Amino acid sequence: MMERWLPLNAAAHGARIDGALNWVHVLMAILFVGWILFFVIALWRFRRAKNPVASYTGVTSHTSTWIEIAVAFVEAILLVGLAVPLWAERVAKFPPEKDAVRVRLVGEQFAWNVHYPGPDGVFGRTSIDKIDVQTNPLGLDRSDPAAKDDVVTVNQLHLPVGKPVIVYLNSKDVIHSFNVPEFRIKQDAVPGITIPVWWVPTITTAQMRQRLGKPDFVYEIACAQLCGLGHYRMRGFVTVEEPAEFQKWMDEQVKAQASTGDDIFQ
Amino acid sequence: MGDHADIDRQVRTYILVFVSLMALTIITVTISRFHLPVPAAVTVALIVACIKGGLVASYFMHLISERKLIYWVLGFTVACFFAVLLLPLWTHFDPILNH
Amino acid sequence: MEIPFTVAERPDTGLNNGKIGIWLFLASEVMLFGALFASYLMLRIGATVWPRGDSILNVPLATVNTIVLISSSVTMVMAWASLKRNDFGKFRLFQGLTILAGLCFLGIKYVEYSAKFHHGLLPSKNTFLAIYFTLTGLHGLHVIGGMVVNGYLWGPGAKLWKTDPEHFTNRVENSGLFWHFVDLVWIFLFPVLYLL
Amino acid sequence: MATLETAPAHEAEHEHAEHQHLGFWRQYVFSTDHKVIGIQYAVTGLLFLLFGFGLVTLMRWQLAYPGRALPWLGKLLGDTRMPGGAMLPEFYNQLGAMHGTIMVFMGVVPLAVGGFGNFVLPLQIGAPDMAFPKINMASYWSYFLGGMTMLASFFVPGGAAQSGWTSYAPLSVIAGQGQTMWLFGMIFLITSSLLGSINFIVTTIQLRANGLSFFRLPFFVWSQLVTSFLLLLAFPPLEAAGVMQLMDRLGGSSFFMPSGLVVSGQVAAYTGGGNPLLWQHLFWFLAHPEVYVLILPAFGIVSEVIANNTRKPLWGYKIMVYSLWFLGFMSFIVWAHHMFFTGMGTTMATFFQTTTMIISIPSVVILSALFLSLWGGSIRFNTPMLFALAFLPMFGIGGLTGLPLGLSAADIPLHDTYYVIGHFHYVVAPGTIFALFAGIYHWFPKATGRKMSERLGKLHFWPSLIFINGIFMPMFILGLAGVSRRLYDGGASYDFAKPVLHWNVFMSISAWGLALAQIPFIINFFMSIKRGEKVGQNPWEATTLEWAAPSPPPHGNFTTAPVAYRGPYEYSVPGHPTDFTPQFLSAQQQATS
Numbered sequence A: 001m002m003e004r005w006l007p008l009n010a011a012a013h014g015a016r017i018d019g020a021l022n023w024v025h026v027l028m029a030i031l032f033v034g035w036i037l038f039f040v041i042a043l044w045r046f047r048r049a050k051n052p053v054a055s056y057t058g059v060t061s062h063t064s065t066w067i068e069i070a071v072a073f074v075e076a077i078l079l080v081g082l083a084v085p086l087w088a089e090r091v092a093k094f095p096p097e098k099d100a101v102r103v104r105l106v107g108e109q110f111a112w113n114v115h116y117p118g119p120d121g122v123f124g125r126t127s128i129d130k131i132d133v134q135t136n137p138l139g140l141d142r143s144d145p146a147a148k149d150d151v152v153t154v155n156q157l158h159l160p161v162g163k164p165v166i167v168y169l170n171s172k173d174v175i176h177s178f179n180v181p182e183f184r185i186k187q188d189a190v191p192g193i194t195i196p197v198w199w200v201p202t203i204t205t206a207q208m209r210q211r212l213g214k215p216d217f218v219y220e221i222a223c224a225q226l227c228g229l230g231h232y233r234m235r236g237f238v239t240v241e242e243p244a245e246f247q248k249w250m251d252e253q254v255k256a257q258a259s260t261g262d263d264i265f266q
Numbered sequence B: 001m002g003d004h005a006d007i008d009r010q011v012r013t014y015i016l017v018f019v020s021l022m023a024l025t026i027i028t029v030t031i032s033r034f035h036l037p038v039p040a041a042v043t044v045a046l047i048v049a050c051i052k053g054g055l056v057a058s059y060f061m062h063l064i065s066e067r068k069l070i071y072w073v074l075g076f077t078v079a080c081f082f083a084v085l086l087l088p089l090w091t092h093f094d095p096i097l098n099h
Numbered sequence C: 001m002e003i004p005f006t007v008a009e010r011p012d013t014g015l016n017n018g019k020i021g022i023w024l025f026l027a028s029e030v031m032l033f034g035a036l037f038a039s040y041l042m043l044r045i046g047a048t049v050w051p052r053g054d055s056i057l058n059v060p061l062a063t064v065n066t067i068v069l070i071s072s073s074v075t076m077v078m079a080w081a082s083l084k085r086n087d088f089g090k091f092r093l094f095q096g097l098t099i100l101a102g103l104c105f106l107g108i109k110y111v112e113y114s115a116k117f118h119h120g121l122l123p124s125k126n127t128f129l130a131i132y133f134t135l136t137g138l139h140g141l142h143v144i145g146g147m148v149v150n151g152y153l154w155g156p157g158a159k160l161w162k163t164d165p166e167h168f169t170n171r172v173e174n175s176g177l178f179w180h181f182v183d184l185v186w187i188f189l190f191p192v193l194y195l196l
Numbered sequence D: 001m002a003t004l005e006t007a008p009a010h011e012a013e014h015e016h017a018e019h020q021h022l023g024f025w026r027q028y029v030f031s032t033d034h035k036v037i038g039i040q041y042a043v044t045g046l047l048f049l050l051f052g053f054g055l056v057t058l059m060r061w062q063l064a065y066p067g068r069a070l071p072w073l074g075k076l077l078g079d080t081r082m083p084g085g086a087m088l089p090e091f092y093n094q095l096g097a098m099h100g101t102i103m104v105f106m107g108v109v110p111l112a113v114g115g116f117g118n119f120v121l122p123l124q125i126g127a128p129d130m131a132f133p134k135i136n137m138a139s140y141w142s143y144f145l146g147g148m149t150m151l152a153s154f155f156v157p158g159g160a161a162q163s164g165w166t167s168y169a170p171l172s173v174i175a176g177q178g179q180t181m182w183l184f185g186m187i188f189l190i191t192s193s194l195l196g197s198i199n200f201i202v203t204t205i206q207l208r209a210n211g212l213s214f215f216r217l218p219f220f221v222w223s224q225l226v227t228s229f230l231l232l233l234a235f236p237p238l239e240a241a242g243v244m245q246l247m248d249r250l251g252g253s254s255f256f257m258p259s260g261l262v263v264s265g266q267v268a269a270y271t272g273g274g275n276p277l278l279w280q281h282l283f284w285f286l287a288h289p290e291v292y293v294l295i296l297p298a299f300g301i302v303s304e305v306i307a308n309n310t311r312k313p314l315w316g317y318k319i320m321v322y323s324l325w326f327l328g329f330m331s332f333i334v335w336a337h338h339m340f341f342t343g344m345g346t347t348m349a350t351f352f353q354t355t356t357m358i359i360s361i362p363s364v365v366i367l368s369a370l371f372l373s374l375w376g377g378s379i380r381f382n383t384p385m386l387f388a389l390a391f392l393p394m395f396g397i398g399g400l401t402g403l404p405l406g407l408s409a410a411d412i413p414l415h416d417t418y419y420v421i422g423h424f425h426y427v428v429a430p431g432t433i434f435a436l437f438a439g440i441y442h443w444f445p446k447a448t449g450r451k452m453s454e455r456l457g458k459l460h461f462w463p464s465l466i467f468i469n470g471i472f473m474p475m476f477i478l479g480l481a482g483v484s485r486r487l488y489d490g491g492a493s494y495d496f497a498k499p500v501l502h503w504n505v506f507m508s509i510s511a512w513g514l515a516l517a518q519i520p521f522i523i524n525f526f527m528s529i530k531r532g533e534k535v536g537q538n539p540w541e542a543t544t545l546e547w548a549a550p551s552p553p554p555h556g557n558f559t560t561a562p563v564a565y566r567g568p569y570e571y572s573v574p575g576h577p578t579d580f581t582p583q584f585l586s587a588q589q590q591a592t593s
């Protein structure tokens, strides 16, 4: 039902989020329609012209109490059955790190800095006094051995399809919020804290283009938290590829950044 | 106006409370010199402070013999006080962690 | 019509207007300081290092201040009791002492603050000092506020005693409630900031 | 209940005579009379509502036509705001933050609590005035100062606050001077609310007329009482937070500033160690109860109007009162449902989701009671009733859309999108604002002795109802499509938003239509003061005590101290000659009248 209004889902858990959204809206729709009918009938039947003398006692049946209890009951089911387990899965059931693509994503006014650990799987050291807006926005310390093979991009997040992704969110300045509507993911990037978030992308960018019939489709990262005058244009891009393509891209980046790294990042 | 004998009795209570408050102040300062481990120090200091606060509120502020209405208001307030004091701490104790 | 129950108690609640009013005000004050204590807790729990109060602050001075403030609470309640005993002279004395104690407290606070400023220990130095200055500063403002009211009741406001002694006694009681509350806040501030 | 000594009637006349000698300033400007203060509050609040609406009509231009120059008004606003008539993002953010702040703190609360509470509450409980008239005056002037500070902030370098009405740190801490003004303004407004709420509570508890026991209080009085408790206990934490933010901004402390901040490539001059989420906790500790402050007086007004115009007692009055208290209490422990995405684990999220679901139940109960009250009535469709009736489904839509937001998982796609904007505007705009209109049309005769025009009233109602839905209904579509709120270009930068953006034009046109629809109201309001149909003491044939006072009530309100003989909504009592049995008429008076 709600899928009509939502962007096409492209994450493994998304269908269940949409399902939860569906069920709440079913409850809402039932209540809404029920009460509106009651409302219209009441206004029609008890208008002054038709019913000049009001009844002192009014409604005596206890139906409404039962409706209220039913509402409470349904809310409890939605809560226990859907919302809490789904949330628990999002925030507590992370996939093992070795099975996942791991990325640091650091927000700043007004861009997303992407940091891959590279083949060694270890994020290189960063420090704030190495930060340079133009050349080294993350303050990556290339003298750290772990940093040698790290890959850094701005606003470009590449991911392989079908593999869990863990994104470690952080911010350099103010609060931003990582939001890709198609992935049913939203999470604030709060300075001073690192918050992980994970999901499994299920549709590649190319497949999306086909399905939507939009040859220039891209997944967009939309900053969802007011972060200053450029909030509206704090836009990043996600490219979801077949694993082989992703690996190719990654290898190229590693090579390019490792060879030129020292020159660029100093 | 309360009768004089009553007031005299109250004044004696005030003096007694005053002496206890002084004593408790000395005690809490003395204990703090021992540099107890933090949890113990906090517990002791808070217990002493609560006793002192209780004395001031009960006797100087006459809460011990106040009207029901005031108790209701303060009960409601205390509930909200603990909500604002403790619930935010959850942010520290239940963050999203990746293990 | 006159506003009822400004002086006399309303039979079914057993309270006059001012009494409920001051307690409600104190309830809001509880929440004000409650939020600051909450901030203290949250900052402290989140901090990597947190100095012991006595490593930065002057405990002896603060102990003296605690004693001063507690004494002022007693003189305050004695001032009210004197009115209850119809002894206006004693009231003047005790109320005066209360105000003096307040002044003394502020004087000592001034010495403490200026020593901190002198050593560059400012709110910008760390969050401990930030919360220290905020809490004690706000508390200090309350002391000043209480003194203004007490001073008014000691001086010009005391005229009411002649025309409506009961109303005046109520006012002293209510200002006393506020003063005791200020004392009570200090009773918690002192260990939390200085001793832990 | 014990009999209470109240002042004899001749004393009232004495006071009344004395009142004549008050000069213009004491009588109309620095007045301590609750009715004058109520009207001051109401008019100032209305002006701020109008101003806040003005701000949003400007925003809606930018949202409908991003970047396009606004014909002549644009140039008028100057180069720092709209160079060449095209809006700057800075200015858009100022408009957004100030629209939210003004509507909530300077429009609705002053009108609903300061205005209606002050004017109606003492009358409804049969009191001569508020318990503390001078504090009442101080409350208004503190509000006034706060309002002026906020207005002045538009003119400081860098303009007004632009970090949203929520003023999240660190953004607000590193923002320009307008934010400092915002904080000072808030401190004045908070002071005003605290003074006001103490007054309301004491007045309600202490100054009830003879015979007016608690369960004979009109529902409006209950709603004001609970509202006052919310203001009293929820505002101080924001005051504390405001002081801390001032310290961060002016004193260089780091309450809300974590270590290692780098702003625009420069290491920020803060020692760090603070926590940005602390601000959010303290802000929402206020702001969630605050949203109930916006709605409870509306419940109160609507209940009065509905009981009066269905000509029958409210259904389930006692249950409504209990629900109200429960709602008030619960509203203190649901606030973190605004913070699901700040890195919250399962237990904390579960707690706040559960409390959020629980708090929806008393709302359902109150709304159901109001719906059921219609059944069996003899409904008069006058203007106040139309607004009150429209309130029900409109609040219903707003409340129901709160449910998916309250479930953390369902909130993932919705948080910080236009769905949230749609949710709360349904509760505050066609909800609260409509209830306030209902209240104005209902009590206008009491305040002025004249009725507002029914014809203009209906001309106000029907277009308003249509246009307001035209603004807010499409917001749900935008929100589900994932369009974020607070976007300067309304989402035009994002491809995924493209399919729904055409709605922006529709919404903006509706908003301007809504603005035009207010013209009949403004005309009606001012014309009726002088030219409205003259009415007596009780034009609506109502039952509560305020209708026992002359219209407009004199200083001291009642010519003789009123006594309450029965519950508040004794309409259509079987066997009674008229269809209303006022609280203030004794059995004998009834018989002889």
Ligand code: HEA
Residues within 6 Å of the ligand: A031, A032, A035, A036, A039, D166, D291, D292, D294, D295, D337, D338, D356, D357, D359, D360, D361, D363, D364, D367, D368, D392, D393, D394, D395, D396, D397, D398, D399, D400, D402, D403, D405, D406, D407, D411, D414, D415, D416, D420, D423, D424, D427, D428, D432
């Ligand atoms: C008056 C104001 C008001 C009211 C009453 C409410 C009521 C509720 N609100 Fe809302 N809310 C706001 C004002 C309000 N809110 C504001 C201003 C924000 C945004 C702040 C910001 O971020 O800037 C917000 C945001 C907000 C959020 C955060 C969303 C997000 O940022 O992600 C949440 C989440 O839980 C929420 C939930 C609720 C719930 C569960 C209720 C419940 O109390 C609702 C209960 C009511 C019902 C369930 C309806 C019952 C009616 C019927 C059953 C009858 C139906 C009949 C017909 C339709 C004919 N609200």
Ligand code: HEA
Residues within 6 Å of the ligand: D043, D046, D047, D049, D050, D053, D056, D059, D060, D096, D097, D099, D100, D101, D103, D104, D108, D163, D164, D165, D166, D294, D421, D425, D428, D429, D430, D433, D468, D471, D485, D486, D487, D488, D511, D518, D521, D522, D525
């Ligand atoms: C009580 C609260 C309240 C009210 C009533 C309103 C009313 C309206 N609001 Fe707003 N709004 C907020 C609180 C409110 N709002 C908040 C808190 C935000 C979030 C801000 C943020 O992001 O930080 C927001 C944000 C917000 C946005 C989103 C901006 C963005 O995210 O970028 C939009 C967009 O359309 C909007 C529109 C409107 C409109 C068209 C109305 C209309 O309904 C206005 C209707 C007004 C009237 C009908 C006025 C009637 C008054 C008179 C007629 C006066 C007569 C005078 C005399 C007689 C003297 N509001």
Ligand code: CUA
Residues within 6 Å of the ligand: A107, A108, A110, A175, A176, A177, A223, A224, A225, A226, A227, A228, A230, A231, A232, A234
């Ligand atoms: Cu970054 Cu909004």
Ligand SMILES: [Cu+2]
Residues within 6 Å of the ligand: D287, D288, D291, D334, D335, D337, D338
């Ligand atoms: Cu809320």
